[in-house]
Amino acid sequence: MSTVKDVAREAGVSVGTVSKVLSNNTTVKTALRDRVLKAASDLNYRPNMAARALRTNKINILGLVVPDITNPFFAQLALRIETEAADRGHTVMLTNSHDDAATEERQIAALLEQSPRGLIIAASNDSSARLHRSDIRVVSLDRRFHSSPLVSTDHAKGSERGAAHLIGLGHRRLAYLAGPQNTEVGRQRRLGFERCVARAGLSLEVREGLFDYESGEQMARALLSGPAPQRPTAIAAASDQMAIGVLRAARDMEIPVPEALSVVGFDDITLAALVVPRLTTIAQPTERLAKEAVRRVLMDGEAPAQDALIQGELVIRGSTAAL
Amino acid sequence: MSTVKDVAREAGVSVGTVSKVLSNNTTVKTALRDRVLKAASDLNYRPNMAARALRTNKINILGLVVPDITNPFFAQLALRIETEAADRGHTVMLTNSHDDAATEERQIAALLEQSPRGLIIAASNDSSARLHRSDIRVVSLDRRFHSSPLVSTDHAKGSERGAAHLIGLGHRRLAYLAGPQNTEVGRQRRLGFERCVARAGLSLEVREGLFDYESGEQMARALLSGPAPQRPTAIAAASDQMAIGVLRAARDMEIPVPEALSVVGFDDITLAALVVPRLTTIAQPTERLAKEAVRRVLMDGEAPAQDALIQGELVIRGSTAAL
DNA sequence: CTGAAAGCGCTTACAG
DNA sequence: CTGAAAGCGCTTACAG
Numbered sequence: 001m002s003t004v005k006d007v008a009r010e011a012g013v014s015v016g017t018v019s020k021v022l023s024n025n026t027t028v029k030t031a032l033r034d035r036v037l038k039a040a041s042d043l044n045y046r047p048n049m050a051a052r053a054l055r056t057n058k059i060n061i062l063g064l065v066v067p068d069i070t071n072p073f074f075a076q077l078a079l080r081i082e083t084e085a086a087d088r089g090h091t092v093m094l095t096n097s098h099d100d101a102a103t104e105e106r107q108i109a110a111l112l113e114q115s116p117r118g119l120i121i122a123a124s125n126d127s128s129a130r131l132h133r134s135d136i137r138v139v140s141l142d143r144r145f146h147s148s149p150l151v152s153t154d155h156a157k158g159s160e161r162g163a164a165h166l167i168g169l170g171h172r173r174l175a176y177l178a179g180p181q182n183t184e185v186g187r188q189r190r191l192g193f194e195r196c197v198a199r200a201g202l203s204l205e206v207r208e209g210l211f212d213y214e215s216g217e218q219m220a221r222a223l224l225s226g227p228a229p230q231r232p233t234a235i236a237a238a239s240d241q242m243a244i245g246v247l248r249a250a251r252d253m254e255i256p257v258p259e260a261l262s263v264v265g266f267d268d269i270t271l272a273a274l275v276v277p278r279l280t281t282i283a284q285p286t287e288r289l290a291k292e293a294v295r296r297v298l299m300d301g302e303a304p305a306q307d308a309l310i311q312g313e314l315v316i317r318g319s320t321a322a323l
Numbered sequence: 324m325s326t327v328k329d330v331a332r333e334a335g336v337s338v339g340t341v342s343k344v345l346s347n348n349t350t351v352k353t354a355l356r357d358r359v360l361k362a363a364s365d366l367n368y369r370p371n372m373a374a375r376a377l378r379t380n381k382i383n384i385l386g387l388v389v390p391d392i393t394n395p396f397f398a399q400l401a402l403r404i405e406t407e408a409a410d411r412g413h414t415v416m417l418t419n420s421h422d423d424a425a426t427e428e429r430q431i432a433a434l435l436e437q438s439p440r441g442l443i444i445a446a447s448n449d450s451s452a453r454l455h456r457s458d459i460r461v462v463s464l465d466r467r468f469h470s471s472p473l474v475s476t477d478h479a480k481g482s483e484r485g486a487a488h489l490i491g492l493g494h495r496r497l498a499y500l501a502g503p504q505n506t507e508v509g510r511q512r513r514l515g516f517e518r519c520v521a522r523a524g525l526s527l528e529v530r531e532g533l534f535d536y537e538s539g540e541q542m543a544r545a546l547l548s549g550p551a552p553q554r555p556t557a558i559a560a561a562s563d564q565m566a567i568g569v570l571r572a573a574r575d576m577e578i579p580v581p582e583a584l585s586v587v588g589f590d591d592i593t594l595a596a597l598v599v600p601r602l603t604t605i606a607q608p609t610e611r612l613a614k615e616a617v618r619r620v621l622m623d624g625e626a627p628a629q630d631a632l633i634q635g636e637l638v639i640r641g642s643t644a645a646l
Numbered sequence: 647c648t649g650a651a652a653g654c655g656c657t658t659a660c661a662g
Numbered sequence: 663c664t665g666a667a668a669g670c671g672c673t674t675a676c677a678g
Contacts, residue, residue: 001458003655014665019657029663049436050382051655053373054670061416061437069402070593075393079419082392086418091433093384094417095409096402110414113372114384135324213597248599270393271594274536276571326671337649342673352647374671377654 002043010039022047053115060090062297063111063119067099072269073284074122077141080290081120088298090117097124112136118297121145125183139297139305141289144184149305151293155185155266156192158282158312162236162264163196165280165314170323171234171262175205177219177246179238186211189238189266205232209242216245224253224261233261233323240265240272240281247275247319258321268315277318285310325366333362345370376438383413385620386434386442390422395592396607397445400464403613404443411621413440420447435459441620444468448506462620462628464612467507472628474616478508478589479515481605481635485559485587486519488603488637493646494557494585498528500542500569502561509534512561512589528555532565539568547576547584556584556646563588563595563604570598570642581644591638600641608633 004022008015013032021028021036028036039045053059062085066074082092093111097104104124111119118137123145138148166174176193179186190206197204207223209215216237224231237243243265250257257263257277265272268283288310296305327345331338336355344351344359351359362368376382385408389397405415416434420427427447434442441460446468461471489497499516502509513529520527530546532538539560547554560566566588573580580586580600588595591606611633619628 004657005655015655016657016665016667017663019655020664023657027663032664046436048377048438048655050373050376050438051670052657054371054377054654054672055656055658057670059373069392069405070395070398072393072395075398078417079392082417082419086430086433091416091418091437093414094401094405095414096405107409110409113369114414115371115373244597251599274567276574327673328671338671339649339651339673340647342671343648346673350647355648371671374654375673377656377670378672378674380654 002045007039007045011035061116062090062092063116064094065121076286080287084290084294099124101126120293139293141293151308153284153312154309155188159189159192160196161314163193166234167200173232175232175235177237178208179211211239213241213245216242217249220246220249236264240267240269262320280317280320282312283315325368330362330368334358384439385413385415386439387417388444399609403610407613407617422447424449443616462616464616474631476607476635477632478511482512482515483519484637486516489557490523496555498555498558500560501531502534534562536564536568539565540572543569543572559587563590563592585643603640603643605635606638
């Protein structure tokens with residue numbers, strides 16, 4: 001690999017001039033400038049980022065910690081973040097915390113060793129880590145990490161939209177499958193749904209479980225086992241995976257969706273548009289989440305970033321219908 | 324952040340000694356050694372990786388390029404690679420090529436700028452890139468990149484296993500939904516299937532499409548629209564997504580699976596175990612693929628790494644049955 | 647066994 | 663407008 005020195009020799013200038021041409025906006029006379037550029041290109045010069053980082057104490061790497069990249073939502077998010085970061089000349093280092101606080105702490109430490117420009121963290125549910133460095137900007141994504149500013153979907157408002165949709169369709173016997181209440185996401189989504197239902201003066205049956213398929217299926221089975229006149233006519237779930245579980249339970253129990261039961265999810269994972277019937281859900285705005293998170297983490301200046309709550313959109317598909 | 328200098332001052336030794344204690348195995352007397360270690364811990368010293376990289380020209384970063392992290396197979400692979408790399412003290416920089424040669428080239432260039440220890444590349448289908456640096460080891464994963472050694476599932480043998488399974492169940496009218504034949508994966512999987520069927524002296528109906536749901540659904544519709552006595556009784560697809568498309572088509576056409584139609588996929592994505600009926604498929608050994616890829620890319624010495632073909636396993640679930 | 651010193655490739659005040 | 667020089671934090675022959 002050729003270095004600034006090689007380029008300088010080739011162009012017949014000093015290394016300082018080469019550096020200025022290559023990375024600085026300082027005015028260098030056009031003639032020299034062109035010579036340097038040509039030499040650099042001839043020698044296929046690539047700057048050594050380690051040296052640059054050492055000198056400037058800035059590095060165009062972003063750290064990203066997600067609980068689990070095989071979760072479609074985080075995969076989406078990671079893709080968007082990588083794209084957005086690339087647009088701004090940064091590369092992303094990705095690690096998985098496996099939703100485990102100890103692993104999370106290790107991963108963060110590993111990322112910090114690279115002195116990244118900043119860190120975007122979707123905290124593990126049991127996260128209790130703190131950062132031991134104040135020189136690196138941290139942004140929480142989807143789930144709050146320690147006290148760093150949060151970029152997240154407005155879960156409560158999103159859930160409200162789902163509730164309003166069902167109520168608008170004429171449903172009166174509603175059930176809600178909540179996610180784990182020891183997570184902010186689980187709590188917020190439930191709160192929004194309950195609020196909207198209460199406002200309509202309706203009662204609501206709530207069950208609590210995990211965010212996964214099994215949990216949704218199991219709770220739905222219990223909920224739907226009663227005689228038809230007492231069964232809910234609409235079930236909203238705290239995640240698409242749960243909602244897909246509901247769909248499976250309904251099919252097993254021969255309850256037609258949406259004719260006898262409407263189902264709403266949350267997230268809009270790819271699968272939501274592929275199941276039968278296609279799932280009505282609240283889409284998380286992954287692209288905007290990613291944009292905001294990257295923007296905040298690359299902000300310079302002293303001002304701490306603000307929280308950003310981004311609205312999710314109701315996507316109406318085949319799993320909901322008027323009574 | 325404190326540096327070796329600070330630690331040296333605190334411990335009353337030279338920076339060289341600190342460095343030796345911290346990163347070298349050179350014998351340093353226990354007394355000094357302990358003093359250095361204590362000082363480092365007191366000052367919460369973290370080595371500056373950029374400086375170390377500049378000096379040693381080695382950096383504990385691995386670059387990973389995948390076509391699309393939202394593809395469950397690559398997400399699995401990325402997770403495993405990150406875990407394996409972490410076990411060996413390395414962090415992973417992940418980029419998506421969006422299955423596009425130009426993007427791929429840009430991403431590789433961005434990764435190379437960080438002077439990673441090595442690169443693991445699952446090439447885009449139209450990949451034509453070459454590397455302009457010979458000092459960085461490259462390993463191809465799943466799809467060959469340029470001329471670098473390949474770690475991959477034995478696609479042909481895997482397909483053979485699927486074919487043998489169906490034939491063993493008594494099926495005689497077989498169909499195969501092939502993936503794009505301009506991809507090695509698509510070709511290999513088809514080849515293996517055809518080989519096994521030919522060996523059994525049976526004929527085979529082959530259709531070619533993309534690896535996705537739609538494509539599988541469409542091809543299945545065409546294939547299954549004939550009168551029952553001429554319809555295939557078993558369809559194997561080049562990917563799980565295609566096979567799930569087949570499942571959907573069959574349900575729409577009221578052809579019961581597995582009673583009237585057996586379906587086999589390839590990959591064993593998470594979804595394969597969640598659809599109804601659960602999908603019989605060839606599991607890609609993601610964990611071993613990741614292990615081998617990381618091992619090869621971290622190998623030192625001159626010897627170029629060898630290709631590794633790893634066997635996929637037939638996972639029998641509910642979508643296949645005897646005639 | 648320990649320390650002094652050079653140097654990795656770059657950037658950036660500072661002179662001229 | 664251009665160059666000479668210092669220095670970022672580390673490692674590593676080389677002396678002693």
